[in-house]
Amino acid sequence: MSDLLPFFRAWVADPRRVSAISPSSPALAEMITSEISPTTGSVLELGPGTGVFTRALIARGLDEGDLTLIEAGAEFARLLADRYPRARVFHTDATRLARSDLYPAHGLGAAISGLPLLSMRPRQVMGVLNGAFRYLGPDGAFYQFTYGPRCPVPSAILERMGLKSVRIGTIVRNVPPSSVYRISRMS
Structure with a gap:
């Protein structure tokens, strides 16, 4: 319930940026974090919003200090900094990550995205x-x-970047129903 008010305020202020009709469900959080464990290493979370996925990562045993949260919404960024004081929280645009100096090259174990890729330009x-x-x-x-019904990253972009996607599951107990994809480098 404590997530609904900040979510609603952000949605009213900019529904296109939020691009969801409700916060992600615990079932979706469980699935998107299902392949991540404390042995994964540091985790980057993009568009964490109210921190539903962040909570799931911590419940999986990840140390809060191993999390970096990138949030474009000022209210969400403040909320996350209050809730997760040992995590690194940045109020910035995730489309400009390559210009940042967050980690050494190849120093990250996983990235989780709650970003609305379907509403973004290629x-x-x-x-x-x-x-x-x-x-x-x-x-x-x-x-x-x-x-959506398929990976939100167009196949032309995946191919151009040497990446592949695999659907790891669908959650019908989310509003609306959602699918989770793992995107990785082609072997």
């Missing part, structure tokens, strides 16, 4: 992926959920 999607994969280790993966 150049923005590429900016997000370029930034994340700049930091992800060779075996690191990028996890993205979508309300």
Whole structure:
């Protein structure tokens, strides 16, 4: 319930940026974090909003200090900084990650995205992926959920960037139903 008011205020202020009709469900959070454990290493979370996925990562045993949260919404960024004081919280645009100096190259274990990729221009999607994969280790993966029927990263972009996607599951107990994809480098 404590997530509904900040979510609603952000949605009223800019529904296109939020691009959801309700916060992500615990079931979706469980699925998108299902392949991540404390042995994964540092995790980058893009568009964490109210922190539903962040809570799931901590419940999986990840140390709060191993989390970096990138949030464009000022109210959400403040909320996250209050809730997760040991995590690194940045109020910034995730499409510009490659210009940041968040981690050493290939020093990241995984990235989780709550970003509305379907409402972004291809150049923005590429900016997000370029930034994340700049930091992800060779075996690191990028996890993205979508309300759409297929991977939200167009196949032309995946191919151009040497990436592949695999749907790891669908959650019908989310509003609306959602699928989770693992995006990784082609072997």
